[in-house]
Amino acid sequence: MNNDPLVQAAIDVRLRAYAPYSRFPVGAAVETADGRIFAGCNVENAAYPEGTCAEAGAIAAMVARGGRQIHRVVVCGGTDAPCTPCGGCRQKIREFAAPETPVSMVSAGGTVLLVRTLADLLPDSFGPDSLT
Template sequence: MSDPLIAAALAARANAYAPYSRFTVGAALRTEEGAIFSGCNVENAAFPEGSCAEAGAIAAMALAGGRRIAEVVVAGDGDRPCSPCGGCRQKIREFAAPATPLRMVNAEGRMLLATTLAELLPHFFGPGHLGGSPS
């Protein structure tokens, strides 16, 4: 795979734990410094206790000291874009600017949708609302 961000999302998807839905998702993000972090969805028998791939990638980034997301790729099943859920869109917004690119690919890495955070999360609530970085 020539795109390291897509490759990281696909590798994360391969390790997803989805015994209930069988819908595996991987996500990878690149920081402004060029570091790549990935995560996979992890289901739980108590359904609301699972975690999304995007949240896992963000947690890995934060653990390593990263604070700014430059780009996100989400890899899902099927031929429809696996778009971040509302909660993950808000989590991404905490660390990314509205113009941040998000790409959704299928299990083979084929591009299904390229968009921006602002297009996925219009009228967002972000750090600037609380006196944080307005970007």
């Protein structure tokens, strides 16, 4: 068991992913500035483009509970290689997170494999502040 509740949330939710086609379950968890944690897993669909990513699920759970600002992100892909967010999820995270927000990729056991800021993952991003 990992000592970081955010990491543990991503590990735990990964076990509930619905990935019958890729057989690649992913869990993600986001933490708000006030310490609340929201988790999501990938949910695949026979019509492939209609599935949802773990990060999108975690963000949707956060928004549904009134959260609007992501402080940290953890993604658990379950292998010994880092599972980085896809391009679409990087943009979804950017909607609610600052460029300096840390994004950690962990193994199924909670070992931190890679940590990047959102700016590292999505340089020169377009975010809400771009519209002001």
